[in-house]
Amino acid sequence: MMNLLQDTQLKRNEVRRYITYAILSVVLIIVNLTVLDFVAIGNITPDLLLILCVWISIQEGQFIGVFAAFIIGLTLDIVSIDVIGTNALTKILVAFVAGFFYREGEAFKTIGSYKFLLIVFGTAVLHNLLYNFFYLKVSDASFVTFFMKYGIATALYTTVLGIFPMLSKIPRKGY
Amino acid sequence: MQGLIDFVIKFKNYISFVALVVISLSLISMGSINKIGGFRTIVIGSMGWFQEIFAWVPNPTAVKNENKALRELNLQLSTEVTRMREAVVENRSLRGMLFYAQKPEYPFETVEIVGRTTLQMRDYMMINKGKNSGLLEGMPVRTDAGLVGILIGASNNYGLLEVILNRDIKISAKCQRSQYSGLIVWEGGEFLLMKNVPKSYDIKTGDIIVTSNYSQKYPENIPIGEVIVSREEKGELFLKIVVKPLVNFATIEQAFVLKHLPNPEKSLLITEIDDKLKLRKLEAKKTDKIYFEKKKKTQTENKKQ
Known part of the structure; x- marks a missing residue:
């Protein structure tokens, strides 16, 4: 009986978490397309959805992470004017890589440490590399320069914003 | 059968990753940024409405820059007006003498920028007019100063323009x-x-x-x-x-x-030639492949002998 009650409670928590992810995704997509320009530094904007994908993968694991990333990326592709599938693909890669850092029951430990920032930075670099690659034209010899200038800058900006979720999960010391 | 199920369960992360990558790649190969229609047009309309809500938020730096630019423009224009007045009189007499054939000037629609999106280094702007005002995809957009970009999508009441600061331009x-x-x-x-x-x-x-x-x-x-x-x-x-x-x-x-659209005959010709060139490249690649495969075969046969 106790086990059954615990199972129901666990499932409820799970559903609650998924609903939170869905609401967060919608809010972040709207923020991405509307108010993010106000914090743009010379055309460089942070990728808040990437942080969310990393968060989900670290907390739920690779399997759920890639599916969540696919849905988030595809939604972003639809509401933005990007070629459908580009953001879906890049976000899947992000979630897949971040999923390697999933440890059952230790998600907040990872998120609340500097490791989270390293994961965000690493996956952001990968994400931008793949994303910019789609727009690479044969005649463009400046891909490396372009990537170094913008891909790395965007990754750094995203990492800086990754500090906020990290701070929210840093374990507080009791007195 | 049980073995297969076990395999799928064991490697479900990798299998789902590969499956989703394949789906994304097929979506990419089917889609094109220049073809925005149907559902996405509705989305553009709704996003335009949403961005209009935030359009009132003032940007102090932008206002300051705009004031400076307007003052400079004012000075330039007042000088220009004097010159123009003289030029109009001169032009009238010269036109009569030279039978000057005037070049076509395009009708235009004044629009307001209601939203701006920077998506991975590509700038887009949302304008407050669309198909209802006769605006269509492919129409160029400018200001009194110069070229801004091109309209890449339009719903009934909103339009989306691609700014010239864009890697695709x-x-x-x-x-x-x-x-x-x-x-x-x-x-x-x-x-x-x-x-x-x-x-x-x-x-x-x-x-x-x-x-x-x-x-x-x-x-x-x-x-x-x-x-x-x-x-x-x-x-x-x-x-x-x-x-x-x-x-x-x-x-x-x-x-x-x-309100200017590219000549459809010219566009069709360019597309046809583009397709032909792509085909020619593909054929050349195939021939190269066959040649290298044959070469490899003969080399391996020679080695065996």
Whole structure:
């Protein structure tokens, strides 16, 4: 009986978490397309959805992470004017890589440490590399320069914003 | 069967990853950024409505810059007005003498910028008019200063324009003074580059770059920018020309959509030739592949012998 009650409670928590992810995704997509320009530094904007994908993968694991990333990326592709599938693909890669850092029951430990920032930075670099690659034209010899200038800058900006979720999960010391 | 199920369960992460990557790649191969229709048009409309809500938020830096730009423009315009008045009188008499055939001027629609989206280094702007005002995909957008971009999508009441500070942009342009032409591209930052201009061409700092008559998308003689750097690079065949856009994209609030669409016959011809060239490349690749495979086979046979 106790086990059954615990199972129901666990499932409820799970559903609650998924609903939170869905609401967060919608809010972040709207923020991405509307108010993010106000914090743009010379055309460089942070990728808040990437942080969310990393968060989900670290907390739920690779399997759920890639599916969540696919849905988030595809939604972003639809509401933005990007070629459908580009953001879906890049976000899947992000979630897949971040999923390697999933440890059952230790998600907040990872998120609340500097490791989270390293994961965000690493996956952001990968994400931008793949994303910019789609727009690479044969005649463009400046891909490396372009990537170094913008891909790395965007990754750094995203990492800086990754500090906020990290701070929210840093374990507080009791007195 | 149980073995297969166990395999799927064991490698479900990798299998789902591969499956989703394949789906994404197929979606990419099917889609094109220039084809925005149906559902996405509705989305653009709704996003336009949403962005309009945030359009009232003032940007102090932009307002300051705009004031400065307007003061400068005011000064220039007052000087221009005096010159123009003289020119009108002169023009009237000269036109009569030369039987001057006037070039077509395109009707335009004044629009307001209600939203701006920077998506992975590509700038887009939302305008407050769409199909109901006769605006269609492919129409160029400009301000009094110069070229802003091109309309890439329109719903009934909103339109989406791709700004020239965009990696996908390639504009056929020419120098207004010397009439030498080149290709305007953007490779990041706030400036444009004019490419394919041989060292022998006379393009100097301060020259104004305008759209050329070779351009398929834009009408001729729309100002694009001013040359701020024109120098010869060692070991390069072409000049390095940096062009500063005449439009201040940070402060832009209003624009004009020119009701000009590319000549469909010309577009069709370009697409046909493009397709033919792609086919030719594919065939060449196939022949190369067959040749290398044969070569490899003979080499392995020779080794065996």
